[in-house]
Amino acid sequence: MTPITEVEGRRLALSNLEKVLYPATGFTKGELLHYYATTADVLLPHLRDRPLSFLRYPDGPDGQLFFAKNVPPGTPDWVVTAEVPRAEGPARMVLVQDLASLVWAANLVTEFHTPQWVIEAPGEADRLVFDLDPGAPATVVECCEVALWLRERLAADGIAAYAKTSGSKGLHLLAAVRPASSERVTEYAKGLAVEAEKAMPGLVVHRMTRSLRPGKVFVDWSQNAARKTTAAPYTVRARAEPTVSAPVTWEEVAGCRSAGQLVFLAPDMAPRLREYGDLLEPLLDAGGAGALP
Template identity: 35%
Template sequence: MAVRADRGRRALDTGRGTRRAQRAAARLARGEVSSIRFGVSELPPEGIPDAAFLDSLVEQGHRAIELPFTKDFPWKEKRCEEFGTLAAERGLRVSVHAPYFAGLTIPDEDRGRQSLAAIEHTMKLGRSLGAPVVVVHLGSRYDEDPGVLLDRIRGRLTRLEEKVSGMGVALGLETAGNRSQFGTLGDIALLASEFGFVRPVIDWAHIHAMTGGGLADPAAFGAVLEFVDASFPGWMTAPLHTQFSDNEFGPSGEIRHTEYGRGTLRVAPLIRAAQEKGVSMVVISESRDAESHERIWEEARPLLEAGVDRSGRPLAASDIDFPRPVTVTRKADRFVPEGLDRPLTLSNVDKVFFPDDGYTKGDLIQYYASIAPVLLSHLEGRPISMSRYPDGLAGGSFYEKRAPGHQPSWMRTVEVESDSMGGVIDFLVADSPEALMWFANMGCIEIHPFHSREGSLDFPDYAIFDFDPSEGATWDQVVAAARLLEVALRQLGLRGYPKLSGSRGIHVYVPLDPVHTYERVRRFVGEVGRYLAAANPDDITMEWDKSKRGGKVFIDHNRNASGQTVAAPYSVRPRAGAPVSAPVAWSELGGLANGDVTIANVWDRIARHGDLFAPVIAGGQTLDAAEQMLGIS
């Protein structure tokens, strides 16, 4: 019997765990230990219904489709919405290639504005399609200095970002294939470091041409993948969007696409390299003829179905498409992950931690291994309070602050002065994927870091407004309270960044330079909270006595006291559905609620929006002017 949660956000049924176990067994039998989606660049033929066209792709084994809007815009938004819905129902990932004329390097400003408008329109169509990325060519070099070109591109990306912010569609910059074109992977990495909505798109034929046929074996492809791993944040390349075709090339680069087999580029070495490195990747066949699509797929498919020749099994038991899936080998009653930089042993990975969903301890450990590229920057140098659930949601839980002593020798600790615990104690920190995996193996469903870092432990680098609904308060009241804070912060000249708590409320972080004491930050949050409660007494309260909160939203400014913690961004929360404490944009608050973002779907969100909490890490604010406005001395 199915039970629908509030607003239909999540459907739980008693057979879910069984079905997940069956799908997990099928994954094990297929040896699926890499996450590679193969697809084609193609528009549906005239006269063929979209549903039938997509069904044919699925029957062939494809899991992605790129729509080549390379000459014009053949579809309106309604067609895009309908096509996107059909594709999503079939598990197909949709992307769009923008028109070739829409480059970012064009010197003429009028033509440049037209190009930006075309890119913006393509991204709007991409939004209707549910596409996480729109692919564009950077454009010609025009015999100009690279610095001049980069500055021009920066200016146009700045203007574009203002138009597409919050759209949920990333801009994929494609690698150039000819020396007359601009856009090496290094150029794209530089732009991606400055613009969070930019993603790299590797055209393997272009790389092959620019290296004089250098992509001849798995090692050559692997070197490119290693460069990507070193040059881009992990969340930007989960998955890595790529394109593939055979081509002819000369001293200046690519001359033309050609039928697969006539050139020297082969897909098998790419698949082997990606599998060996555990890369999550989309491979779009950009061949100009159907026969080449088929030949590329015929060569790739057996490798994808066979997986990597490893001795182990997937760590995760669920059918979640985790980036960079981990393989483990059983040794007695323990499991050893393969390919890690630090030695680690896991236990009871098949124990069910989320009974309503069938998620296991192995799924939890895999989640933290996969989210590490995003999460670790938020935990750097911060002592961790362990919130342990050794038996999952069905068992008891407890907090553990002191490093237990049996942690691996490579795990770092930080000394923290604690009056309540009788002096200096060692707290653990998370500075590697392996450390996060160890915490999860200890039953730490959620991660609770300090608000301050090693070297400035007495000075938090953000203030937290914790909007906690009392019994009887509605989600709409929580949202209204947070929105009122947004207005107040703007008036105080401060930036705030909201995230779903993943439990019941909303957390808003105000990034700070580490120059204020905990008491000063706590006082500031309390003073602002009192103003908010005075402005909206029907919905907001600062009342400590729970019995007197009367269906209102409580602002807990004591969360800013020394030693207090809240769940980190991207932390899992110990609730049915395995929800994530997910950063959101202010514009999303009315449309998202706790439980909407989980360990299963957070990946698509990160691919579309990036790390919305990245500005929190940067700090860059003080409370001086705001305190003066509030009359705090």
């Protein structure tokens, strides 16, 4: 029998709560839903007004993974959706604006991915993102070194950067910027990636070419493109364990000496939130956004 629960006055059918999604740790779908419900206060502001792409993994990370950009079949009529312009024609996408919508979406078993713009201004970026991706044998330790360089470089332009783990092998750097076209933000980010490679040629590569990447950190600037999305803060990832894309302090970045130091699982997040609150909260303050030079 599918349990029906009520969330903020909405009736939701939640399925397969006992199902183990992460065999490595025994983490169940019920635990995943509990994680999202209890993290909603810090997660929702980072999703709000951003049309979401869902990376769905209903049978766990070892099963089939598929990206859903359009509104999934069976979406309740109270979930907010919006028309989004696309090169191939407009599409209707989901906006997760409240707890009920979050629990509904989490029941589909999904990673949440957001663009760097809000629905009122598609293609007008208010976020800048770098995805620092280590090529083995490099790890997040090398990503941290690059992140510290980029943080200083952005600060020189009056832009404050914040870090989170990708929930995979690398690190994401985020900054709030005064709205500018996605093209302009992409161009600026690419320029900084090229600068980083010149400053640290043994450590950084700005091109995606696989053969260039072993032992280096790929500074991926391309996720600033209007059509691209990035794993949202606090989303659980479809990895072997229920790793979270977790905000981290700059002290943790500077002090990182081994890859395991910056791995956070869903159960680790409640104590971190009690200790730090939302480390990415400054991104939500439009008054703190930096202007591109």
